[in-house]
Amino acid sequence: MPSAMARVADVVEQHPSAPLELTITELAEQARTSAATVTRFCRLIGFDGYTQFRVRVASEIGRASAESESPPAPRPRRDLAPDDPPEVLRQTLLETLVRALENTAQALDLEAIESAATEVIGAEHLDIYGVGDSGIMANALQSRLYRIGINAHSWTAVHDGLASAALSGRGSVAIGISNTGHTADTVHMLAEAAASGAFTIALTHDARSPIAKVADVTLATAAYVPGLRPDDLSVKHSQMFVIDLLYLLVAQHDFDAATARLSATSRAVAARRRPRRHGTPRPYRGIQEIR
Amino acid sequence: MPSAMARVADVVEQHPSAPLELTITELAEQARTSAATVTRFCRLIGFDGYTQFRVRVASEIGRASAESESPPAPRPRRDLAPDDPPEVLRQTLLETLVRALENTAQALDLEAIESAATEVIGAEHLDIYGVGDSGIMANALQSRLYRIGINAHSWTAVHDGLASAALSGRGSVAIGISNTGHTADTVHMLAEAAASGAFTIALTHDARSPIAKVADVTLATAAYVPGLRPDDLSVKHSQMFVIDLLYLLVAQHDFDAATARLSATSRAVAARRRPRRHGTPRPYRGIQEIR
DNA sequence: GAGCCGATCGAGAATATCTTTCAGAAAGAC
DNA sequence: GTCTTTCTGAAAGATATTCTCGATCGGCTC
Numbered sequence: 001m002p003s004a005m006a007r008v009a010d011v012v013e014q015h016p017s018a019p020l021e022l023t024i025t026e027l028a029e030q031a032r033t034s035a036a037t038v039t040r041f042c043r044l045i046g047f048d049g050y051t052q053f054r055v056r057v058a059s060e061i062g063r064a065s066a067e068s069e070s071p072p073a074p075r076p077r078r079d080l081a082p083d084d085p086p087e088v089l090r091q092t093l094l095e096t097l098v099r100a101l102e103n104t105a106q107a108l109d110l111e112a113i114e115s116a117a118t119e120v121i122g123a124e125h126l127d128i129y130g131v132g133d134s135g136i137m138a139n140a141l142q143s144r145l146y147r148i149g150i151n152a153h154s155w156t157a158v159h160d161g162l163a164s165a166a167l168s169g170r171g172s173v174a175i176g177i178s179n180t181g182h183t184a185d186t187v188h189m190l191a192e193a194a195a196s197g198a199f200t201i202a203l204t205h206d207a208r209s210p211i212a213k214v215a216d217v218t219l220a221t222a223a224y225v226p227g228l229r230p231d232d233l234s235v236k237h238s239q240m241f242v243i244d245l246l247y248l249l250v251a252q253h254d255f256d257a258a259t260a261r262l263s264a265t266s267r268a269v270a271a272r273r274r275p276r277r278h279g280t281p282r283p284y285r286g287i288q289e290i291r
Numbered sequence: 292m293p294s295a296m297a298r299v300a301d302v303v304e305q306h307p308s309a310p311l312e313l314t315i316t317e318l319a320e321q322a323r324t325s326a327a328t329v330t331r332f333c334r335l336i337g338f339d340g341y342t343q344f345r346v347r348v349a350s351e352i353g354r355a356s357a358e359s360e361s362p363p364a365p366r367p368r369r370d371l372a373p374d375d376p377p378e379v380l381r382q383t384l385l386e387t388l389v390r391a392l393e394n395t396a397q398a399l400d401l402e403a404i405e406s407a408a409t410e411v412i413g414a415e416h417l418d419i420y421g422v423g424d425s426g427i428m429a430n431a432l433q434s435r436l437y438r439i440g441i442n443a444h445s446w447t448a449v450h451d452g453l454a455s456a457a458l459s460g461r462g463s464v465a466i467g468i469s470n471t472g473h474t475a476d477t478v479h480m481l482a483e484a485a486a487s488g489a490f491t492i493a494l495t496h497d498a499r500s501p502i503a504k505v506a507d508v509t510l511a512t513a514a515y516v517p518g519l520r521p522d523d524l525s526v527k528h529s530q531m532f533v534i535d536l537l538y539l540l541v542a543q544h545d546f547d548a549a550t551a552r553l554s555a556t557s558r559a560v561a562a563r564r565r566p567r568r569h570g571t572p573r574p575y576r577g578i579q580e581i582r
Numbered sequence: 583g584a585g586c587c588g589a590t591c592g593a594g595a596a597t598a599t600c601t602t603t604c605a606g607a608a609a610g611a612c
Numbered sequence: 613g614t615c616t617t618t619c620t621g622a623a624a625g626a627t628a629t630t631c632t633c634g635a636t637c638g639g640c641t642c
Contacts, residue, residue, distance in 0.1 A: 002618080002619055002620085003619090004619075004620065004621090005619090020346045020350075023598080023599060023600085024599070024600060024601095025598095025599075025600085033620080033621080034620075034621045034622075035599085035600070035601085035621090036600095036601075036602080036603095036620075036621065036622085037619090037620070037621075038600095039600070039601060039602085040619090040620090049600070049601070050599090050600065050601090051599095051600080051628090054346065054349075055311045055345065055346075055349045056349070058345075058346045058347075058349035058350040058353065059311075059349045059350060059352055059353030059356075060353055061350055061353065062349065062350030062351055062352065062353030062354035062355075062357070063353035063354060063356065063357035064353075064357075065350075065354065066353070066354035066355075066357040066358050083543075084543075086401045086404070086405055086536075086540065087401065089536065089539055089540070089543075090396055090399065090401065090536060091396070093396075093532070093535060093536055093539065094392060094393065094396040094532070097392055097532065097535075098389050098392060098393075101385060101388055101389060101392075102385065102389075105381055105382070105384075105385040108381065110377045110378065110381065113377070114377055132434075133431070133434065136427055136430050136431050136434070139427050139430075140424070140427050140527070143423075143424065143427070233535045233538075233539075236431070236531060237528060237531060240527060240528060240531070241384070241385070241388065244384055244388075244524045245377075245380065245381060245384055247524075248380055248384065248524075249377065249380070252374075252375075252380075293589080293590055293591080294590090295590075295591065295592090296590090314627080314628060314629085315628065315629060315630090316627095316628070316629085324591080324592080325591075325592045325593075326592090326628085326629070326630085327591075327592065327593085327629095327630075327631080327632095328590090328591065328592075329629095330629070330630060330631090331590090331591090340629070340630070341628085341629065341630085342599090342628095342629080
């Protein structure tokens with residue numbers, strides 16, 4: 001986030017009720033910036049302007065105070081600290097991840113993911129690019145899609161990926177995965193695929209990053225996050241959530257065929273299993289929630 | 292109350308959220324009166340003006356909605372259905388995953404994972420086994436641990452894994468990942484490592500499965516789930532949660548060294564990035580939550 | 583019934599608040 | 613290095629809110 005706007009964010013974070021008491025000009029002074037920047041800040045985080053932002057803040061504060069009066073004391077948001085005992089670590093991690101998933105679900109552009117799913121369904125050829133950690137995600141997506149009959153390939157090395165991208169054409173679809181959206185290799189592969197005529201989909205945290213610029217459709221894996229770092233644990237969960245949903249939308253398209261194929265792969269894998277100790281394996285029943 | 296003001300009061304009573312959405316002029320129109328009267332009305336009931344009144348109304352509404360939601364509508368647990376519209380799919384998936392994470396956190400044996408972390412920290416040699424989808428998780432864990440200085444290898448092919456397992460000995464640690472706990476290859480690799488003298492850790496959904504029997508420590512990724520199917524989307528999130536926590540516990544052990552190493556890998560990767568468009572990259576500050 | 587008084591009201595002026603525009607500065611791309 | 617793009621605050625512009633003041637109305641007294 002640009003620094004002047006970040007200062008506004010800081011002030012709001014420090015004094016959540018500031019927007020209620022201050023005019024836009026006063027708030028701007030607090031943040032050592034101009035009213036114009038405050039307006040821009042409100043826009044950036046999704047409001048029409050300062051007034052709407054203020055209304056929302058007021059409503060949140062009302063909500064928070066109502067909740068704080070009722071028993072379940074909301075623990076303050078905590079960072080992970082090096083000397084946390086395991087119980088705290090577990091709880092903090094859980095809360096962080098749950099919040100990340102909720103944010104991701106909230107921010108996800110359903111139209112974008114639907115159109116991505118439509119393209120994937122109609123694809124004659126599907127490449128998935130990702131390097132490093134995102135390469136692992138690329139593999140996960142590939143293996144999942146493959147199992148429901150989508151002829152996907154995942155490429156985690158730039159040379160191989162570029163070769164495949166060059167072979168793309170009309171009817172091809174390419175998905176590039178990059179947390180930061182700045183990973184040169186991935187951007188390169190996706191751009192090459194686009195140049196060859198493929199429909200391109202970017203999966204990234206930053207909807208304004210280079211990879212988003214070369215993509216026809218961008219799936220943001222979370223709302224804007226300042227200071228993203230490569231080891232952020234929640235990032236993977238967010239990415240996987242988007243991948244899950246994409247997979248479900250694709251599988252939905254031809255539900256019966258997808259479950260039949262899953263059943264077949266399941267049987268094939270079962271032969272490599274040690275027998276169960278009790279009960280008989282249940283018949284495959286389709287894409288459902290586990291209990 | 293004078294009649295014009297009473298009309299204002301009526302409008303507000305009928306549509307409590309009206310002041311949030313309407314300007315003072317619009318609200319005045321609704322009440323068939325003038326803006327001046329609305330201001331007088333706000334004064335009459337004790338506010339400085341329309342803006343303060345609006346803030347208070349927003350806050351009250353937030354409070355009310357918080358209370359009405361208070362028991363966060365325990366929506367009946369839903370399965371994913373083939374004809375769900377995307378909004379429902381998103382929400383159902385979110386709820387499913389959140390529940391899975393909560394269950395996993397709840398069921399996790401902290402002592403077990405602490406002792407696993409201790410062994411990993413002291414390991415001279417660390418093998419991670421997993422095939423299929425669990426192989427992807429094995430890779431994810433390996434890459435994470437490697438980056439904080441744990442000399443880990445992941446093996447996703449049984450022959451290679453067996454070779455490495457055979458080379459294990461005292462001071463070696465082996466982690467086997469298998470959803471079902473019945474994957475013959477993974478069980479085989481872990482058993483071989485155990486036979487060679489390695490300390491063995493199993494990561495599985497089923498604490499009573501074959502893989503758990505050959506392991507010194509078993510980390511259950513959730514309570515026992517009958518009828519596990521390979522495409523269950525929540526399984527990966529649960530596994531990843533356990534992996535995250537294991538990683539954090541290991542990283543905690545030597546926090547400074549871990550962050551220093553992460554910083555180094557981060558810098559190395561940065562060279563492969565396209566430069567950022569604005570702002571300077573923040574210095575690496577350790578394992579913290581993202582905002 | 584006429585005249586007076588105070589309460590209430592709305593129109594428009596005055597002010598405060600918010601948004602947009604614009605041009606310079608800074609950062610990034612090439 | 614140059615050329616873009618992005619970010620920023622100042623000031624203009626637009627809008628929203630409040631204030632002023634004269635008009636209206638109902639009730640009261642004479």
